[in-house]
Amino acid sequence: MTTDSAGPETSASRGVDKAAIVIAGLLAAVALVLVYDANQIPATTMYGMGPQVMPVVIAIGLGILALANLIDAVRGHLPARESADPVAVLLILAGLALLIAIIGFGGGFILATTALFVTTSAAFGRRAFVTDLIIGAVLTTVIYLAFDRLLTLSLPAGPLERLL
Amino acid sequence: MDTFAALAHGMAIAVQPMNLLYALIGVFLGTAVGVLPGIGPALTVALLLPVTYKLDPGGSLIMFAGIYYGGMYGGSTTAILINTPGESASMATALEGNKMAKAGRGGPALATAAIGSFVAGTIATIGLAFLSPYLVDIAVRFGPEDYFALMCVAFITVSATFGDSPVRGLTSLFIGLTLGLIGIDKLTGQARLAFGVPELLDGVEVTTLAVGLFAVGEALYVASRRHHSEEKIEAIKGSLWMTREDWKRSWKPWLRGTAFGFPIGALPAGGAEIPTFLSYSTERRLTKYPEQFGKGAIEGVAGPEAANNASAAGTLVPLLTLGLPTSATAAMMLAGFQQYGLNPGPLLFAERPDLVWGLIASLFIANTMLLVLNLPLVGLWVKLLAIPTPWLYAGILVFATMGTIAAKPSVVELSMLAGFGVLGFLMRRFDFPIAPVVVGLILGPIAESQLRRALAISLGDPMTLLQSPISATLLAVALIALVAPFALKGLGRFKANED
Amino acid sequence: MAARTGGRRRTASLLSEGKIKKREPLARPWRGPLKSFCARLIGASVAVTFVVTFLAGAPASAQQLELKVMAPAAPGGGWDQTARAMQQAFVASGVARSVQVTNVAGAGGTVGIAQFVNGAKGDGNQLMVNGFVMVGALAMNKSPVTLEQVTPIARLTEEIQVIVVPAASPIKTAQDLAAALKADIAKVTFAGGSAGGVDHVMAALFAGTVGADAKKVNYIPFSGGGESLAAILGGKVTAGISGLSEYDGQIKSGKLRAIGVSSENRIPGVDIPTFKEQGIDLVLANWRSVVAAPGITPEQKKTLSEAVEKMVKSDSWKDILKQKGWDDAYLPGDAFAEFLKKENVRVTDVLRSVGLVKS
Known part of the structure; x- marks a missing residue:
């Protein structure tokens, strides 16, 4: 529901x-x-x-x-199910796995969430990887700066974050 | 000191221009952090507390109140817009609110939430100012057996979230109850269902479950159905603002929500979830438009939101009069007060009336500022839904995981989030309702501990549940609520057969 | 002051329960808008310390220490506050050049100590905060890692426990409570914090000391100080157990009656008799201490012990103790190792007797 x-x-x-x-x-x-x-x-x-x-x-x-x-x-008292797109689901799950791995190995917030951003938008049918990569990187960098630096939230820092 | 004079004095301090500005900044910051799924008001206040350190006591108290209200409203915003309750108390809001948003009625949903919060917050703050001493006497009379009975009432109300199939609804509820068993048993310290994994000993975090099931699960589900492109999110359809009709349908739920929220919030173990679900199921039963429930009924947003805010003011009753922080949010408030040398407790009203009334005045001001800031923003929030779907969901996932990353950046926690996402996806795919899982996780452990405490005190005699008048009354209410729908249905069928 | 910390402790317990992260401004002095302020503050304090150490003629070698302190709990709790207080005092007193605090939360320190023992082995620059609660938690969670594996450095602070009854209770003294326990132990209900924690241990010890069967103590754990306090005020239980500062306000306002404290001698400024002077031999405190990694060399242990000693003797540590209302309970070296062993035996015995630990 x-x-x-x-x-x-x-x-x-x-x-x-x-x-x-x-x-x-x-x-x-x-x-x-x-x-x-x-x-x-x-x-x-x-x-x-x-x-x-x-x-x-x-x-x-x-x-x-x-x-x-x-x-x-x-x-058979169950509502019918429509066909599902396994590729899309697997792409997002791959993104989540990447995110966990990057955080786990100290790759930092920006790399991790950019990976998730790109795989998710690909799952929704986008094929412009480079564009999405740039959008994702800019978005997560802005988020990182806004929340970590301005609002003093503690987000994991990796190589990219140390450059900022 | 005379209550009115004291309040007027506090008000005079709070409305100085600088303090109004602090309130506005506080509300803004609180909303900004509070919109992150998984970061509820308590965590918002915790994270932003350092920001208030630099101000003078009066100013920081006011900014603090602003952050608090902003954080509360932020959770509702994501619940309505992207079906991701930022905290357990705004879960009931998500049920109807998101349906409204998807039908292009996100504007009125956000507006009724904001105005409802304001109305409830105002009434409850008045209640706090004038009724505290009386309420607190009743509140401490609640023993474990009474809380257990209250949980029974709450469990009945959960059925309102079941959807069409009781079997699938109950299955969801029991999945939640099972998850609630994981971790160290509070009464004996024995580990249950932890399988030797130390990270599981502390149990499943409610926000991780809610964000996983709602946000991640929703993203997976929508992605899997992408090729059935019939479902389009419409940002705005009809009026962006509440129509006359919306007002007419909202004001009673606001008041009823307040009536649930404030007293239950004042109970030391009452919490905010129970009143929001009580409010939801009440509105569902009382509405003149039952066909709209489950498809976006404004009553289902107005009531729970008011209940949520009123219960937050309610938790201040035991905090200010007894020094009892009865929720994580209240504990944060306490930490906040202590920054200003204010020690809530039985002597507070007598020793520092200026600060108490200053705080109550600040709550009024912050509540007003919330409305001032957020009503104009409604249009902007709703436009977020016009972002192309791939980026919208990519952004939702980034924000959803960010809440968990900021709160507890561990691989185990993030894996649980992903796992719950898969569970949420499968439940959607096989048409199991989501909300009862979270409700089971919240209510199950409370009900169990309170029942076991009651039985330990009575040395195992279950009659203790009926000997307490409060408990007996509540159990009777629960029984009636359980049986009445079946009885009515049976009666209806009987009549139908006669025809 | 005491009431102030009371609130803090209660906050802390609720925080760890709600798993809420509370940020202390000191957590990351180099980030965010606090950056310049903290830089100035620390710069100033370093300058002051430098002058002070110079005047005192202290060797500059200690300045080279770069320490890592683990708080095996979520930010905001007692262990976290202790770790951050140490961080502050270490740096302000010039004992260490930098101190980094890490939080590893979970199961009363079980998760943290496992990580510490495995990850910090042989590292002479790492410390971990621990305390009374960890002793019981490790035993109850059947932790493969024990406190015997770490290198004890020193006990730092302690908090005295109190037993209270509702103001209307017929029980007036500790002996009244003892009599009630001996009459029918099941009917005497104690409210307090988590199972196996210091409050629970104290209930069992009290019963055992007065000659009742500790196994049969009817102890009811509540989550957070607020709930147990409500149960006591509402007369749902016979008595409540907690840290003294937590119920200070209620005792002063006359809503609760304190029937005894668990200290060795009367606490100055507190008008509550000890159990000892009421003829009940019960002394117990909720202590916190600091330990080092396993497998460190004697030299490394000596350096760390000296650093902690200097830190404890510093003015900034004393200021923090006063500010937080903690009692100084500094006990270094072998005496602490001995104390730790004794507490381990005592706590494990009590928990076994109440059935929380299987032998």
């Missing part, structure tokens, strides 16, 4: 939804992990309720929901 729901409702006729079955399976798996983890917690509480009770309660809830999702999946 935070986004527009995916397309027109043509679900009833589509039969079993494999992806939804995977979701139900994942929920059940999470429930099992919760129970397993709760069993690892030593029971130490003298009064009231221990730390292992709530995980079990939530696990039971997840188990029921896994079942409900499974029923929905088998009945």
Whole structure:
């Protein structure tokens, strides 16, 4: 509901939804992990309720929901999905991975966010890499200067930031 | 000192031209930093506190109040414009606000948020000035069992954010509850679901989850559907300002939001999220235009925004009267006061009335400045949506990650942000609602700790939940709220069958 | 003054809980609009120190120290404030040429100490702030890294703990509370800070000392000073435990009654009896200390110890202590190493007895 729901409702006729079955399976798996983890917690509480009770309660809830999702999946009670563009998604994820790597290796804010800017705009279909690179670099440099220098926010500094 | 005379005296100091300028600068800086997703008002104040050091006590107090209000409003701006609540309290705003923005009604949404904040802030500040001593007596009577009952009411209201399928809504909620379990258990210090990763011991940060699910997830989702180019964001459609109709539909939600926000904010463990969601679900039930909810109903912006601001003024009640900082924001306020040698506590009103009333006057002034600064800016904000989509989303991602980078620049935290982005994308793709996840993460741990505290005090006797009159009343309210819709629906069906 | 720090500490606990970053102006003196101001300030203080050291005839070699101090917590908390205070005093007293403070937050210092032990091994220019809470946190989190691996330098400060009851409570003295504990320990509820923290340890120690079963202490942890204070004021719990300065305002205004403090002797200017003079042998303080990296040479240890000693004796450190309301508890060298060991044993025993640590 935070986004527009995916397309027109043509679900009833589509039969079993494999992806939804995977979701139900994942929920059940999470429930099992919760129970397993709760069993690892030593029971130490003298009064009231221990730390292992709530995980079990939530696990039971997840188990029921896994079942409900499974029923929905088998009945095909799910809204139809439109085809997605995997390249765009992978491009943005690559951008995020680059950002994390650059920050992790001390490459600094400007390099990291410029990389994210360029990959994201490419994901949205832009092919003018050089233009976007320049726009991204200028934008992030201005952001860096405004927030780090003027507003004294602490943003990670790399080789580029030290030049400024 | 007579309350009115004291307030008038504080006001006289606050309206000096220099102080008005400080208020304006404060509001501007606060808005500028507060718009960063993941940087809520508390962090905004924390980051900008050094800027106020250079001024005299009066001036810096006023600038401080301005930063605070600016930071609050900044979070709502991103919630409405780019569906990225800057903090958990503006999540309810994003639900309808962003739908309005996408339909070209971003202007009225921002306006009703700003004016609603102003109205709520003003009423709540008056409440703070006159009702503090009485409210605080009630507030300390709230014990753990009463908070647990309050959480039960809050959980019921979450269902308003579920969308059409209760199964998928509940699934989202339980994902959030599961995430809330991660980390050290507050009551026994035992690690849960940390799998030996030390960084996980402190649990999942609400802002990281919210920014990941909302901003990153949204960007991924929109990019994946780019070739279905039917969805166009329209910057402005119809009036940029609130129409007569908008005013008519906004003023009651403002007042109701204030009525939720101020008292709950005054509770030591009340918080701002519960009143905003209570307000949202109330407006949803009371509206004359139920068909618009989920598609951009102005009531759904006006109410929660007012509740958010009123609760912020509410947290000042225990802070000023007892010296209790009951939220991260209040803790920052406390740090701010201490810069000026002001020690909130039971003796504050008696010992330093000048500074207390100066502060309350500053809050009035800052609130007014917020309106003065932001109403003219509404047009500018809305035009941001006219930026070509590739750059718009690239910019959103840069700002979204920047909040996390500035707040906690660790690889683990950024990886969690990316991971939550993927989760947000998948949930959108399979049509699971997003908001209940964040609500589960916020409310789950509070409800659990309060219940366990209550049971520890009662030595494991669950009847303690019914023996406290406050708790019993709240639980009854929760039960009615839970059962009533089903009962009404059943009745409706029964009637339909008879026809 | 005490009330002032009280607020600060409470702020700090809430901050670390909300994981909020609070910027101290000193954090990066060379950035932003503060740059020129700080440059001037530090320039001036360096000049003054130079003259002072020159007059005192101190050797200039210490000027060469370039230190890194890790605060194993988020900015704003007690450890962070200690690290930044050290930074200020080191530089202002001319003991070190530059001091850089880094924050590694997480799980009561568990994350920070792991990074310190692995990353700073053999480095004679790195220090880490730690304290009472870390002892318990390491034990509870089953940390593979322990305090035995670091090189103890000195204890710096401490804060005395207090037990309070609501003003209307029938409990008037520590002995009344002891009697209540012995009558029915389950019915005596204590409110305080996080599980395994200093407040919790104190509740268990109090019960154990008066002859009740420490294992059965009904301790209820609250998040942040605000919530526990509300629970005490509202009469939801029997008693509350906290640092003395935190409840100072409430005690003075008569809303809370202090039934005892955990110091060895009466604190000057504080009209609260110690537990000892009430016949309960309980002495406890929330201390903070500084340690160096593992595997450093004896010379490196000596240099660092001397630098810390000079820093602690400097006027700027004394000013900071006064300003923050911290009690000087300087304890250097082997005496501190001994103290650390004893506290480790004591805290781990208590936590084991209340079931927080599995043996």
